[in-house]
Amino acid sequence: MRKFLPLLLALSILLGCALTALADEPFAWTLRIAAEGSVSADAMCLLPDGGAYLAGRVEGDADCGEALGGKDAYLAAIGPGGEILWQKRFGGSEDDRFTHVVEGLGGGCLALGVTESSDGDCRAARGMQDAFLVRIDENGETLWTKCLGGSADDELLAISLWEEGGYLVCGRTRSRNGDLGANYGGWDAWAALLSEADGKPQWVVRYGEDGDDCFSLILPQYDHWTLVGELGTAASDEEAASAQPAVVTLDSSGAITREQTLGGDGRSALVTALETESGWLLAGQTNASSALMPLSHGGMDVWALLLRQSGSVSWQRTYGGSRDESIVSTLPASAGGYLYLAETQSGDGQVTGGHGAKDVWVMKVTALGSLEWQQTLGGSRVSTAAGIVEDGAGGYLVAGSSAAQDGDIGWHTSLTTGFLAHLAANGNLLSMELIGGAEEFHAVQLARSEEGAYLLGAVRRANTKGIEDEIWLGKLAE
Numbered sequence: 001m002r003k004f005l006p007l008l009l010a011l012s013i014l015l016g017c018a019l020t021a022l023a024d025e026p027f028a029w030t031l032r033i034a035a036e037g038s039v040s041a042d043a044m045c046l047l048p049d050g051g052a053y054l055a056g057r058v059e060g061d062a063d064c065g066e067a068l069g070g071k072d073a074y075l076a077a078i079g080p081g082g083e084i085l086w087q088k089r090f091g092g093s094e095d096d097r098f099t100h101v102v103e104g105l106g107g108g109c110l111a112l113g114v115t116e117s118s119d120g121d122c123r124a125a126r127g128m129q130d131a132f133l134v135r136i137d138e139n140g141e142t143l144w145t146k147c148l149g150g151s152a153d154d155e156l157l158a159i160s161l162w163e164e165g166g167y168l169v170c171g172r173t174r175s176r177n178g179d180l181g182a183n184y185g186g187w188d189a190w191a192a193l194l195s196e197a198d199g200k201p202q203w204v205v206r207y208g209e210d211g212d213d214c215f216s217l218i219l220p221q222y223d224h225w226t227l228v229g230e231l232g233t234a235a236s237d238e239e240a241a242s243a244q245p246a247v248v249t250l251d252s253s254g255a256i257t258r259e260q261t262l263g264g265d266g267r268s269a270l271v272t273a274l275e276t277e278s279g280w281l282l283a284g285q286t287n288a289s290s291a292l293m294p295l296s297h298g299g300m301d302v303w304a305l306l307l308r309q310s311g312s313v314s315w316q317r318t319y320g321g322s323r324d325e326s327i328v329s330t331l332p333a334s335a336g337g338y339l340y341l342a343e344t345q346s347g348d349g350q351v352t353g354g355h356g357a358k359d360v361w362v363m364k365v366t367a368l369g370s371l372e373w374q375q376t377l378g379g380s381r382v383s384t385a386a387g388i389v390e391d392g393a394g395g396y397l398v399a400g401s402s403a404a405q406d407g408d409i410g411w412h413t414s415l416t417t418g419f420l421a422h423l424a425a426n427g428n429l430l431s432m433e434l435i436g437g438a439e440e441f442h443a444v445q446l447a448r449s450e451e452g453a454y455l456l457g458a459v460r461r462a463n464t465k466g467i468e469d470e471i472w473l474g475k476l477a478e
Contacts, residue, residue, distance in 0.1 A: 027455075028477040029474065030472065030473065031472070032472055033076065033087070033471040034471075035059070035062035036060040037058070037061065037062075038060065038468040039056070039058040039059075039470065039471055040057060041054040041456055041471045042057075042444065043056070043098065044101070044473075045101045046449035047449070048451070050449070050452065050475075054456070054471060055100065057071045057074050064087040067089070068089060068091050068092055068121075069092065069094065069120075070117070071095045072090060073115070074088075074090075075090065075109070077109075077140060080451065090121045091115055091122060092121060092123075095115075096132060098132075100112040100156075100158070102160075102161060104137075108137040108138045110134070110135050111133065111136070112159050113131075114129050114130065114131060115132035121145050124146070125147040126154075126178040128149075128174075128175075129149075129155065130147045130149035131147065131149050132146075133156075133199055144197075144199050146199035146200070148179050149175055149180070150177040151178065152176070153174045154172075154174070154175055154180070155171045155172055155173070161220075162193065168193050168194075169192055170216070171214065171215060171216070172214035173206075184208040184209055186208075186212040188213050189206070189213040189214050189215040189248075190206045190207070191205045191225075192205070204254070208232070209231060210234040211234045211243060212243065213229065215248070216228065217229070219273055224251045225249070226250075226280075227247070228273065230243040230269065231243065231244055244261040244262065244268065245263050245270045245284070247259070247260050247311065264288035264289065265288055266286065267286065267287050268284065268287075269286070270284035271283070271284045271285075272329055272330050274331075276332070279308040279309050280307045280309075281307075281330060283303065293316070293318070294318045295318065298322035298346075298349065299324040300326060301319060302319040303327075304318075305317075317365075319350055319371060320344065320349055321344065321346025323347075325345070325346065325361065328342055329341045329388060331390070334390060335425070337365055338364075338365050339388055340361075340362070340365065341360070342360075342361040342363065343383075344359050352376070354378075355406075357378065357383070357404070358378070358382045359377060360383050360384070362377070363375075373427040378402060378408060379404020380406050382403050382404075383400055383401065384443075386444055387446025388446065389453045395422060397421070397422055397446065399418070399421075399446035400418070400421075401442045403415065408432055409434070412434050412436075413438040415440045416436075416441065416442060417434045417435065417436050417441055418436045418442065419434055420433040420435060420455070435457070440460040441472070442457060442458045443457045452476060453475070454473065456471075457471075457472040459472050
């Protein structure tokens, strides 16, 4: 019996650790929403009272109304305690989905997406793929629906509330009729100011050259907007097609008052925007190398710049190693400076501690963009990032997904696991919590409101019908 005592002691220690981990549940509550087919949420809007709106798509039978055909756009309201207040589906006989949701002026919400239908809620669609908007009050009643575009493909990529009344939307279009005018070639960038009362465009702006153009970010000011996107040129016998980040300012009537391009020779894109006291922190990725750009580290680098309200660039920097990096989101640090949440394939240059595949990469920089510290999270297989928030005690919480079974992730019984990493103020990894158990879990979005932090995810299963998702939502315990 004596020789078994060390083994029993080890097992009791392991069991005690396991029980401690189970008792230290990171979520105050969790919610799962399922359908006979598949239901997923691609966007989450947190509310001041601790509730949330979820927007995505649903296929098959579900407790959100009768199936309309194909994949329907899905919208749900969640209460502060994790209860479903209401859930609805919208669209027609073809495929529809919501990609964005924001709180509406005066309450309720506005959901934005695309539709391929021309019946049902989308009877006013012009053809091909149109932008699709639905305005809902706080009780789940539909105030109006709107299809925007022309007879070719149209898409809206961003939305912003206007305090004077209405919504500014922007995206890209191939149409030359309907709500749009003549086409400049390929995809054109476009923006529209929509009425709060019925969603009708008050004005529409089209912008571009002979290549592919788009607007993807909105930087709202009191009496104007700055739109960020890409301005493309078509291929010729001498040169390949190219695109540069473009910044265009509109006044309240839709007139263009300023336009400029950023970046240099090569590929560059700006994908996130964060308002600061002196302007906007824009971040994306680039492989450009020119006198106008910071030194390249190799491959695609994370690229950040501070754009003053006047339109001038205060500073710009690149971050990375010899392989590819890309930005996911940015966060202001309460202690000063900024956090970048990115993904990296490098293990050299400014990237240390890489695990050999795609890692989640967290950086803390000063107010002028100088790198203070960095941390990689992952293993020998692909890891992806979903969001970063402050923990309320000087540290940070990072959510993502990983197929790795080693490194920071460790062993798990699912094909892909969700994870929640806790970082100290200096970036050191304090703990790693896996999410999903034996089920395949994909983290979608981590966000914080005054009421707490929320993680949106998807539980995925494969069967004879294909890949099916359930929505998963959890509020972190404080």
